Amino acid sequence: MSESSDQEVLRLADLRKSYNVGEPTQIEILHGIDLTLRRRDFAALIGPSGSGKSTLLNLIGLLDQPASGELLVLGQATSGLEDSRRTQLRAHTIGFVFQFHHLIEAFTALENVLMPWMVTNGKPDKRMLDWGRSLLDAVGLANSEGKKPRELSGGQQQRVAVARALVTRPALLLADEPTGNLDTRTAEGVFKLFRRFNEEMGCAVLLVTHDPRLAQSCDRVIELVDGRIVRDEVSKAR
Numbered sequence: 001m002s003e004s005s006d007q008e009v010l011r012l013a014d015l016r017k018s019y020n021v022g023e024p025t026q027i028e029i030l031h032g033i034d035l036t037l038r039r040r041d042f043a044a045l046i047g048p049s050g051s052g053k054s055t056l057l058n059l060i061g062l063l064d065q066p067a068s069g070e071l072l073v074l075g076q077a078t079s080g081l082e083d084s085r086r087t088q089l090r091a092h093t094i095g096f097v098f099q100f101h102h103l104i105e106a107f108t109a110l111e112n113v114l115m116p117w118m119v120t121n122g123k124p125d126k127r128m129l130d131w132g133r134s135l136l137d138a139v140g141l142a143n144s145e146g147k148k149p150r151e152l153s154g155g156q157q158q159r160v161a162v163a164r165a166l167v168t169r170p171a172l173l174l175a176d177e178p179t180g181n182l183d184t185r186t187a188e189g190v191f192k193l194f195r196r197f198n199e200e201m202g203c204a205v206l207l208v209t210h211d212p213r214l215a216q217s218c219d220r221v222i223e224l225v226d227g228r229i230v231r232d233e234v235s236k237a238r
């Protein structure tokens with residue numbers, strides 16, 4: 001790993017988010033979030049349903065814009081960025097895994113994995129094909145590269161989604177209830193993958209989960225209640 005595990009990948013400063021802006025139903029959902037994540041971080045984001053976890057993850061993932069406050073990715077402020085720069089920054093630095101994997105049905109497992117890279121770079125060369133294959137291998141799907149999503153089980157599809165999230169070697173991996181749809185054993189397998197990539201690739205992991213056991217297996221637990229961070233503690237010495 002060339003980057004220091006201390007490197008700051010994300011900083012949120014007094015971040016606020018409202019929905020229905022300018023309408024009578026306008027409502028502030030996130031009320032001033034401060035948070036820093038470094039490369040070594042392996043953190044769970046927990047909190048009751050409706051507390052704002054997905055809203056926060058969408059902001060961090062540059063899929064949505066805050067009402068106020070600043071969000072820095074790798075030290076770079078994002079508030080004034082043009083859309084094309086935001087998209088570029090997202091593509092290069094952030095990997096996503098959602099509860100439902102959103103794989104492309106017409107594409108093979110390998111093509112799905114390479115997709116985020118192909119969006120900005122076009123046709124993959126030999127080096128990228130090899131990298132995509134090694135990721136499929138790492139998630140235990142070395143023999144499935146030519147299979148379409150419908151030929152894979154739910155757990156296998158989610159593992160393809162994990163490999164896809166890592167193909168650009170992101171500094172930050174975001175996962176919104178990534179195992180919510182999986183049985184316990186498959187969920188544990190996916191969780192172990194996050195762990196491994198955090199350690200081997202040095203990508204910070206922020207994982208939304210409902211599962212208290214999963215949260216306790218992370219190194220840090222951040223709890224959101226009613227749009228405020230009410231707890232942020234290290235749960236295990238590293």
Ligand SMILES: Nc1ncnc2c1ncn2[C@@H]1O[C@H](COP(=O)(O)OP(=O)(O)O)[C@@H](O)[C@H]1O
Pocket residue numbers: 019020029047048049050051052053054055056
């Ligand atoms: N697009 C939207 N428009 C209006 N309200 C929304 C929208 N998305 C989420 N909300 C509201 O924001 C609050 C937080 O939602 P969400 O971030 O999905 O919470 P969580 O992921 O913690 O369950 C909820 O009250 C939800 O109803």
Ligand SMILES: [Mg+2]
Pocket residue numbers: 053054055
């Ligand atoms: Mg949610």
